[in-house]
Amino acid sequence: MSGSGEPAVVFESVTKRFGDRKVLDDVSFAVETGEALCILGRSGTGKSVTLKLMIGLLKPEKGAVKIRGQNIVDLDEDGLSKVRRQIGFLFQSAALFDSFSLNDNLELPLARMTKKSKEEIDSIIQATLDDVGLGKDRHKMPAELSGGMRKRAGLARALALDPCILLADEPNSGLDRVTSSEIDDLLLGLKEKGKTTIVIVTHDVRGARRVGDRMAVLEKGRLLAIGKAEELENHENELVRALVSEKD
């Protein structure tokens, strides 16, 4: 169904409203397979909404959202569930299951969505948690973790199923520079090793420049600009230049 040259994610004139407030207004762009796109923008401009549209948690009023060529807007629950199997999603709030330990947070999708043996699942959980630096916290409950640790745990859960598309809402927020760049290394590794398509919402320009092949800037629900960092640096719009510039 999906050819190899097809973009992994496509937005075609997507408009999203909450009540009579337009949160996204006629947004179109495409993310190529294996590419990393970083979405920048001021607070409240619809970045998280954009990510949620990509996984069908929200439905647009107008336009099409295509994942590997398939329009997911009108899919029923079963169809949506098939699409979601290919996607890992990190929520801005991490959204860990707070009555489950870290281990169980990762085990839940692994045990249900794969046919792997208990030992295999065990070693995947350990390896994924090691990747995000939480190997020793495996049996802790989410309430015992710091904000940054929760974020990393959420990322581990998103990666546990080895998705071909990773959608991450502010993976570096609440992290110090060193840990933050470790997370960037991890994301870079995914892209190089596994050809994972990555869409990241972030406020961390340094990280975005390292990990992202291209950047997109959202403002008040409109896509102001999309392109390589160097292009956006010389963009005519001042806000775009300010958001993309590394200088504080």
Added chain:
Amino acid sequence: MVAIQRYLEFTGKVGLFASHAVCRAVLPPFEVRMIFRQIEEVGWKSLPLVLASGFAVGLVLTLHTRSSLLRFGAEAMIPTVQSLSFFNEIGPLIAGLLVAGRVGAGIGAELANMRVTEQIDAIEALSIDSFKLLVIPRLIACIIALPILTVFMDVAGLTGGYLVERSISHLSLPLFLEQAFSQVGWATFIPPTLKTAVFGLIIGLISSFFGYTTDEGASGVGRASTNSVVISSLLIILSDVLLVKAIFFLFPDSAI
């Protein structure tokens, strides 16, 4: 007018929610582990509350009926009256209301919190059916746990009653039991106990509905919890009226 409209809207939504639950419940996969987890949560953890309340109500009730029956010289009827009132009505109804308070508030708040903190979205994002994982196990657990809790309530109540009788009239246990069960047949015991499965259904359905469908930030959690308790308690009492009528109709024996 507005009240009627809101009432109809609410009924419709709960109806849809219930039919969704039934459709989902009969399709595999079955969340057996989650069901056991919830039975522990709903049943086992409510047991202390149910036992303590049953015992206390048994004590008080015996003291009251005792003084009334003494006036008519019907002292020997005390254990019978006690057991009949417990098996028929007091056990089922109080167990239902207690569980509505404890479990209804718990389920309402827990699911609402999961909704508000995006945990339900996270389950969906993992392409797991959140309805199956969260709602149906709670529903089944409530339906299974309530009749069992009711039996414990009955036993605790009779124990309380016996202790009062014993301390006042030195009635022996075998004699107490003989009198207590002289009028209790299967028809007086089984239908009222099983009707609490309906109470369980009400508690599970209403509190899951308020929790799962909440859509207003943190304040929604408190509201979902309160609504769960208020509406499920109310519906338990209303349905009890209908169920008692239905039981009398179907089992004329039990209407002595």
